[in-house]
Amino acid sequence: MSLESPTERSLLLGESDRDAHGAGRGSSSHIALRVGAAMYSFVMMGFFQSSLGVMLQPLSQHYSLSDLHVSLIFIAGPVGYVIGAQCSSRVHERCGQKGIAVLAPMLHLFGALAVAGHPSFVFVLGGLTAAALGAGLLDPSWCVWGASQSNANTVTGLLQGAFSVGAAAGPFLAGTVLPAWNRPWYDWYYALVAASVLELCTLLFAFRHENALKYREEKQPVGASTDVEGExxxxxxxxxxxxxxxxxxxxxxxxxxxxxxxxxxxxxxxxxxxxxxxxxxxxxxxxxxxxxxxxxxxxxxxxxxxxxxxxxxxxxxxxxxxxxxxxxxxxxxxxxxxxxxxxxxxxxxxxxxxxxxxxxxxxxxxxxxxxxxxxxxxxxxxxxxxxxxxxxxxxxxxxxxxxxxxxxxxxxxxxxxxxxxxxxxxxxxxxxxxxxxxxx
Structure with missing residues (x-):
């Protein structure tokens, strides 16, 4: 079932026509906005991943866990990531990049809320899995999008660098700033809740026109070969x-x-x-x-x-x-x-x-x-x-x-x-x- 109404389709075609014949300056600003929003989502992925190391000690103490049991947090993340990556193509087909821009930050938000509430350790693992699921949707989606730009190497480098910046800042903020303010470990995830809300707003605004119809038209342009079975x-x-x-x-x-x-x-x-x-x-x-x-x-x-x-x-x-x-x-x-x-x-x-x-x-x-x-x-x-x-x-x-x-x-x-x-x-x-x- 198509997700676009005739009105939406005409709006999309109108937007495409403006992109083709309209403002080069506006088009550049749109690309810059999307690059900035995608970079922020990579910073968020860095926050979530790198802060796990800082959380080992407080999690072990809070839940009285052994090193073996607390190591399960390293299993939850990749499991969620792989599932998200496998679902990414289907989300694109049904909702376009706008679907990724909504669903992935929502998963980050849900995961951060689950951990911030510090329920039983099983629910903490579930929250971390949900956050990783969002990363699995975001990572390949924005990497493929970046690689499709005319300055692909520059955009891709900015995205990977943004992840590393987030990964560097995460342990400092979670392990140094919060303890200096005498805040408990789970307050870090409340901070990630607020950051995830901002991520949702910026991605949705930047990719608001990237719906399923536009994605399918760009993926299979007129005259493109579809003989890829077995590849x-x-x-x-x-x-x-x-x-x-x-x-x-x-x-x-x-x-x-x-x-x-x-x-x-x-x-x-x-x-x-x-x-x-x-x-x-x-x-x-x-x-x-x-x-x-x-x-x-x-x-x-x-x-x-x-x-x-x-x-x-x-x-x-x-x-x-x-x-x-x-x-x-x-x-x-x-x-x-x-x-x-x-x-x-x-x-x-x-x-x-x-x-x-x-x-x-x-x-x-x-x-x-x-x-x-x-x-x-x-x-x-x-x-x-x-x-x-x-x-x-x-x-x-x-x-x-x-x-x-x-x-x-x-x-x-x-x-x-x-x-x-x-x-x-x-x-x-x-x-x-x-x-x-x-x-x-």
């Missing part, structure tokens, strides 16, 4: 797809494990005050934001494969120093440096995958690899929680070094993957180029 399965025939999926599983899981457990490690092992311990997590995400904004030039000069290899070696060296240094200032500084060199690693995996596979397989292959990353974000922090529950949190730095080295071992085979001609030159005679890629 998603073809990417599974490439070894590069599986290597990149395994790489992102390890990398994203390591990233989540570092930020998720470093606050507890600093408090329990190095006797650092909670406000100072939260700065370690903020430093990690702040360094990551700086790395994503600045290291692109280095990566372009050296090549993604070689540059990423250097980033790994630097990260391992810094982790070894972190394990041997015990002062709080040095630990926070080292966390920031570790985040800085690890910042470009996620994009490196995506870039390498798109260079190897034919262009027609980029979207399904990247979606598959990113989903594997979310699985890693659930499994590795949870696994560390189970590990330190039995052997003690003092082994946290050693486990992180092992995880980074393992991720490096997965990256090395990716260096040996040869690009297909169709991947190098875009669309072309892809059937003739299939043998140029390494397959399982």
């Amino acid at each position: 998603p399965r073809a990417m599974l025939g490439y070894l590069a797809t599986w290597l990149c999926a395994l790489y992102l599983l390890a990398y994203v899981g390591t990233e989540a494990a570092i930020s998720g457990w470093v606050v507890s490690f600093m408090i329990r092992q190095r006797d650092v005050a909670p406000s100072s311990a939260s700065m370690a997590s903020s430093g990690f995400w702040g360094g990551m934001a700086a790395g994503r904004f600045t290291l692109g030039i280095v990566t372009d000069r050296l090549g993604v494969e070689l540059a990423t290899l250097y980033y790994f070696l630097a990260a391992i060296a810094l982790q070894l120093v972190f394990a041997s240094v015990h002062t709080s200032l040095a630990s926070i500084t080292l966390m920031a440096l570790i985040g800085f060199v690890m910042g470009p690693m996620f994009a490196s995996g995506i870039v390498s995958l798109t260079r190897v596979l034919p262009a027609r397989l980029h979207v399904p292959a990247v979606a598959f690899a990113v989903s594997a990353g979310q699985i890693g974000a659930a499994l590795l922090p949870f696994g560390i929680g189970a590990f330190i529950d039995g052997l003690g949190i003092g082994l946290y730095p050693v486990v992180i070094v092992v995880l980074v080295m393992s991720t490096l071992m997965i990256w090395i085979p990716i260096l040996r993957q040869r690009p297909t001609k169709s991947a190098s030159h875009g669309c072309g005679n892809e059937e003739a180029d299939e043998d140029d890629a390494t397959t399982p």
Whole structure:
């Protein structure tokens, strides 16, 4: 059943006509508004994700949980994210981008309210799952939208940088500002309730004209080929797809494990005050934001494969120093440096995958690899929680070094993957180029 009435359809066509023939200045302002609104939603995703590490200690104390049980919060997030990502396309088809702009912030709002009320721990997990469900709707939706812009690299970089800024600010606000005001831990989620209301208003205003009809017309322009059956399965025939999926599983899981457990490690092992311990997590995400904004030039000069290899070696060296240094200032500084060199690693995996596979397989292959990353974000922090529950949190730095080295071992085979001609030159005679890629 169509969601647009004849009146809405005429209004949409009128709006499209104005966009085509009207004000270039107005069109630019509309794009800027949407970029700003999307960046704010990425900041919100950073708030929700990075503050989990700060909440480990207060949640454990409030609900009398073991390290193993409190680690369930690392499972709830990726489960919600994957479900949301799978539903994103259907929401677009039925409601357009406007549907994402309404539903995702509403899920953020519901999730924040559920946790702020500090009911039983089961309901807290449900709230965190709902918030992650909203992130799963937002992340791929705005990334695809950003990639469709004429200045796609700039827009995409702004979105990813905004996430890192939110991820850096979250631990500082939740772990430093609130305790300084003598506020309980759950007041942070009341703050997120207010921020989610603002997110809903800004996204709805910015994407108010992006309904289902407009989305379907843009997705399937006149004359476009619809013969895509079987395409998603073809990417599974490439070894590069599986290597990149395994790489992102390890990398994203390591990233989540570092930020998720470093606050507890600093408090329990190095006797650092909670406000100072939260700065370690903020430093990690702040360094990551700086790395994503600045290291692109280095990566372009050296090549993604070689540059990423250097980033790994630097990260391992810094982790070894972190394990041997015990002062709080040095630990926070080292966390920031570790985040800085690890910042470009996620994009490196995506870039390498798109260079190897034919262009027609980029979207399904990247979606598959990113989903594997979310699985890693659930499994590795949870696994560390189970590990330190039995052997003690003092082994946290050693486990992180092992995880980074393992991720490096997965990256090395990716260096040996040869690009297909169709991947190098875009669309072309892809059937003739299939043998140029390494397959399982």
